[in-house]
Amino acid sequence: MGEFAFSRSNLPKQLIINNEYVESRNSKKLTVHNPKDGSVVADDVPLAGEQDVDEAVAAAEKAFPAWKKTPPALRRNMIMKFADLIEKHGKELAELTRITLGAPYGSFGAFENQLCAETLRYNAGWCDKFGGESYPQEDGFLKIVRYEPLGVTAGIIPWNAPIGNVGLKAGPALATGNCFILKPSEKTPFAGLALLPLIKEAGFPPGVFQVLTGDGSTGALLASHMRIRKVSFTGSIPTGKRIQEMASKSNLKRVTLELGGKSPAVVFDDCNLDNAVTWCVNAITGHSGQVCFAASRVYVQEGVYDKFIEKYKTMFAERTKAVGDPDNESTILGPLADDSQFDRVSGFINRANEQKSGTMIIGGSRIGEKGYYIQPTIFTDVAIDSEIHTQEIFGPVAVVRTFKTEEEVMKISNDTEFGLMAGVFTQDINRGLRVASEFESGMVGVNCMSMMFNQAPFGGNKQSGVGRESGIAALKAFTDAKCSSGFERGGGAGGLDDYLMVSTREADGDFHLGFVT
Template sequence: MTDIQTNLFINGQYVPSSSGETLSIYSPNDDSLVSDKVQVAGEKDVDNAVAAAKKAFPAWRDTAGHKRAAIMLKFADLLEANIDKLAKLESAAMGQPVSVAKKMILGPVALWRYYAGYSGKVAGESFPPDEDGTYKIVQYEPIGVCAGICAWNGTHVLAAWKMAPAMATGNTFVLKSSEKSPLAACAYGDLLNQAGFPPGVINVLTGAGPVGSMLAHHMDIGKIAFTGSAAAGRAVMAAAAKSNLKHVSLELGGKSPALIFDDADLDNAVEHSSTSFLRNSGQICFAASRVLVQESIAPKFIEKIKDAFSNAEKQMGDPSLEDTAFGPLADKKQFERVMSFLTGAREEGVQVLVGGERLGDKGTFVKPTVFLNPDINSKVYKDEIFGPAISVRTFKDEDEAIELANATTYGLGSTVYTNDIARALRVAGKIEAGTVGINSAFNTSPQTPFGGFKQSGYGRESGPEGLKEYVQPKTIHINMNVGKK
């Protein structure tokens, strides 16, 4: 690809890294070099970005809500207008099929428009003096400089979840993209300027873990939102505690269950346990990778899911082509991680129903894989693979299904398939997860919060709850008895 932006975006301008360090991006499709000039932010660059955001904060906070909204809406329009370019950049960097990448840009477009509607509309509360003679006011104020660290599997979605509510509430921002998928985020700078964001309001940095660590430790950042692994999330939380006790929200992945009862529409359950699950090569944090099927329908389901995964393999290919449904894994490191799970499963004696191998001799393609009845202590059953692999196990009744579903340290997503609405709601209420899909793989919405229970993190993104992550309440008491005669 030509005309790829690789610089840092600080205070409204593209600048090279102060350290001169760069990282290389190789195509997960064919191992070819995409760019070796992606700038890696050093400590000076992080300080400059935070300083720019800090300087821009007072004016942005005081900008009228309707003016902030207009800028946000313009940015959403620009994202939509540049969807082809941004999708190609995402695809080139981490192998996401362009058809999928476009859908994962349209979602953020809706998010920016949704939160633009909240700009200037975050109301406070008041309480009458009653007997104590004190009039009470609660107002919600922006935190200040906020930062976001994105995972690589959905750059635009994760960036919008973090930046859009921060913008609506008058905060300023420093965004760090993943080192695996930095190219589309690097392109944001021009769009931010065209939209009319003042210099310093949003800054975009690239780099790996050390850059994220500098943000998490920074004394002038008031809030950090992180999406990624549990280990990295713990490090962010520890850094926040050791520095200035900044606000933290964490989304740390999952090992989500799908519960398929004997009265479910079987073809629908198969569709969402295969095509929907594989739409980003299984690289979706809330994808249901533990598929639990009621015993009486298990034989029929197993045959259907086997056929579905075999057919999906035939639809894998060059992610830059519009008709490609499923692409490679993000990079060689992720490929090796997933392959280690597949190799380990074979060594443990786990039955592989279909897949379980590399596809082709170039790129980072892995055949869609189904494990059958792995032991509950098997790594492929209990650990997050983050690849195109599911484990199928059976259950006898509702109680056992719920017990199996909750037997995990994670609690991000879940899915229930049944035609009994009472059962669906009953089971949904007992599943220990932040999100539940009924008769469909879970899909996010701008209107509803997203986040997890247990070790899937805490805090929420999207919906009104996501807005609350970027404000802090201030209580004001007024003595109404002063001057009373």
């Protein structure tokens, strides 16, 4: 297929293997719904099975030797062109996502497509700049480290950002010379399946970039496949644990896991109040709270608590008015992703009220009679051991507590198995940096919250993840470091002493010796 021609009336429903659209060998199909009204969008989305995965892996293995040796400038140009095409067809891709995710274009779709394009461009720029290292040879050995591609790699991505995650995972994989298999979420398959015309127009050879839709069974096939060398996964902690287990039990493939969060925002008395409130509201209501690093725990020092909660509640009320049909350009917040997500979030709210886990001061109810809309919700005076305080809800639900001292709030902030994001709001730069260093999280915002950057590592501590995405950390995660060392024997002219003996540790663990002049 040539020109991009997909829309909600012409949905892509075939797998992408070896630069062709192919029917799934598996007879099972996926059904997807529109969350704005619960209607069926399609009941015939392909679910890739074992044979499909094997075919994609075989095509990737065949493509890998030539792709690995493709000059960096050519790889760069292909990835850059792919980014341009993502940007060019951003509205169409966003619509293909919106019909099963419910994310408005103005407040999320445009941002997500731009994130994907810019992340691809950032990684493309590394193609001819990702250098290795050398170390001093005073001990008589010259030691050279190269970062080499792993081979066939895979990205298993979540439903809440199906195009943004293409940039985060395919970008560094392709830039470092790996072949890549994308597995979109079963909830949001269409944008990924629509990529073939863009993949081909960008110039990627067959087998380099492929797309397999499916559910958890497809992800398990990828995670346990003996010839896939790396899986990068974004999603829930329980699924991440299963993927790590399958990876270790198969071929000990490399794993990057970006998992859940229960991110604390700590607001001190001396903060810029309007700034703190704005960041804390945006970081829990954005994308209807369906974000891994949402500011779901807010701790406010006693001296500013009354003013903070008044402004915080007012902004939540404004966000509630902005909930609506995601197809309307003026809508800021859409529905939750599907019925199971709606039931999950509603369940947390209902149990908190039944168990008197806190005081619900706004929200908590369904909006309308159809679709999966819910009011942004605030609980105050929350019990520290309650599930709404300790568990990830993944919806527009915030819990708020007061605190007296820095020591007290840091203990509460870190008393969790989550460690993805944290934020501190204060005008005291010394305290801001001190608190930032004490948070047990992969990322910290000082007077800001829930941010990520292409240049900097993105990921979590504790059970919030393993490894890092973005920046040079992502490139290293898709490569193996190979150390070559040479010993200069020195000596007379002619003969062996004039040669450099080179010892290279290959991926199989064996040393291979050779001599060069």
